[in-house]
Structures are given as structure tokens and as C-alpha cells.
Amino acid sequence: MNLKSYKKLFLKSLLNQYSKREIDSLFYILIDFYLGINRIKYIQNPMYLLSINNINLLDSKLKLIKNRMPIQYITGRVLHKKLTFYLNENVLIPRAETIELCNWIISDQKNKITILDIGTGSGLISIILKKYLDNSNVEAWDISIKALEIAKKNSLVNNLKINFNKVDVLKKIEINNKYDLIVSNPPYVDKSEIPNIDVSVSKFEPHSAIFVDGDDNLVFYKKIIEFSKVALNELGVLYLECHTDRIKSIKNLLKINNFKKIMIKEDLNGRERMIKAYK
Ligand SMILES: C[S@@+](CC[C@H](N)C(=O)[O-])C[C@H]1O[C@@H](n2cnc3c(N)ncnc32)[C@H](O)[C@@H]1O
The missing domain is CATH 1.10.8 (Helicase, Ruva Protein; domain 3)
Structure with a gap:
């Protein structure tokens, strides 16, 4: 044939x-x-x-x-510019909005800075930031050992040095380092939304990367904001990827916690999907 x-x-x-x-x-x-x-x-x-x-x-x-298996899991990798990301069922497939978030950060930051990526998954955010803000020190956390294995592999194949650690951000965290920039794309979807989600996502992507246990779909944002208040250096900045429906609540959380110069940004489809705020 x-x-x-x-x-x-x-x-x-x-x-x-x-x-x-x-x-x-x-x-x-x-x-x-x-x-x-x-x-x-x-x-x-x-x-x-x-x-x-x-x-x-x-x-x-x-x-x-x-x-309905996503093509990215079938081929087992995706490319972004000169970077290769290996993927498997333990890590979220990179999304366009997350790459837009990275581009926003890169366009804002000029100096050598220390960066923390919370919930790194495939290492997408930390690897892109280390590649394009190459003087920076980048640390990345995830609760999943299996995700961290893929993220480490991705940092190695792209020849980028990142310090990966297994950390549960919902637990009390000892603050050993301070950062100029903290970034996160945490889980934010309610488990009750599973039936409305495309089967290619609900059947194949890791639920621990997408869904929030319990009733509070802002739990990760609350913890990350609380932690960042202490762990950011003076004038440090926090960037978060968010669900459009929750972004106003997250802006409020940032205000209540005395963050300043809060700015929401739309993605390329015109949806408010990311926010930054200074300590
Ligand atoms: C939405 S995914 C984001 C992955 C990657 N940063 C990206 O944007 O493609 C959320 C990540 O947070 C991790 N995660 C879930 N619960 C966590 C926790 N309690 N502490 C740290 N990381 C957690 C998941 O394993 C997953 O890799």
C-alpha cells in the first residue's frame, strides 16, 4: 500500500x-x-x-x-524551539498557555535571578526559564518522584542545570533559600468537573497534576501565596497560571497578602489566564 x-x-x-x-x-x-x-x-x-x-x-x-491517547504520549516527546521534552503518563502535557507564561517572565526579567518553580511536572517552566534566563539559578519542586525523574531527564537532555527536589507544597515547608521569582502552574480543577473534561485528558493525564482533592480549588494558590510572602526576596515577584474563572479570587488573595503591582494577563485566546504580583 x-x-x-x-x-x-x-x-x-x-x-x-x-x-x-x-x-x-x-x-x-x-x-x-x-x-x-x-x-x-x-x-x-x-x-x-x-x-x-x-x-x-x-x-x-x-x-x-x-x-483518544494524546499524540504527545504516543510519540513520547514534544519540542519547543530548541528544547526537547520527554513525556509519559506521570507528567502533564505542556500547554500553550504555560509557554506564554514563560514568555511573559522572560520578557520581564533581565538580571541574574534565583527562581523557584512549584509543581514542575515535565520541568517545562524551569527548563524554559533556565534556557532563556541562563544566568539564573533555578530550583524546581514536585510531589511526584516519577514526575521529577522525567523533569531531571529533560534537564539533562537539554544540558541545563536545575536543582530538583521532592516537596509537598501543601505541607509546612522549611524555608532554606530565598528567591527573586517564584512561579507555579498548580492543580486547580475540581474533581466534580471530571465528567465534563475531554476523555483524552481525564483518561490519560495524571489526575494529581490537574485535580484538587477536597472542596477548596484555591488550596494550592493559598499555600503558594502564603509561602511566597516569606520565601521571596524584597521586591521579589510571583507568577501564577490560573483558571479564568478563579483569577479574580486569586487577585484578591494576593491583595489580602499585601502583594503589590498585581497584573493579570490574557492568553492568546483572550482569556485571563496568568497573574503576577510583587512582594
Ligand atoms: C498542572 S501540573 C503543572 C506541571 C508543569 N509545571 C506544567 O506547567 O506543565 C501541576 C504539578 O504539580 C504537582 N503537584 C501536585 N500536588 C503537589 C503538591 N502537594 N506539592 C508539590 N507539587 C504538587 C503535580 O505532580 C504536577 O506535576
């Missing part, structure tokens, strides 16, 4: 689950990743003959896609 015929079958078997645009994008990611044939090469040679092994390999990935 040639690649063009396979593409037709691929499209047909996914049309009841995904849009044509999404299927196209999935197809090109797969053939690039597994066959080394990018979109341009495909257009130049759509009649490329697939071996039985090629077909079996693509079929096995198609089966995972039909089961």
Missing part, C-alpha cells in the same frame, strides 16, 4: 472522533516521527510504498489515537 492510500484509510477511521484538520495534523506527526517523512516529503512523493512493518507500526499508533 502507498502512503496516499494509507492516509485515506487513516482519515476514514478517525472521522467520527476528530475533525479533518486534526486528523491531517495527526497523520503528518506520525509519518514524520515514525517514518521520517515530513509534510513536504509526503507532498513530493505521496506514492511512497509502505512495507508491512511500516503499516503495522502506523496501525498500532492509529489504534492508540482511536482510544
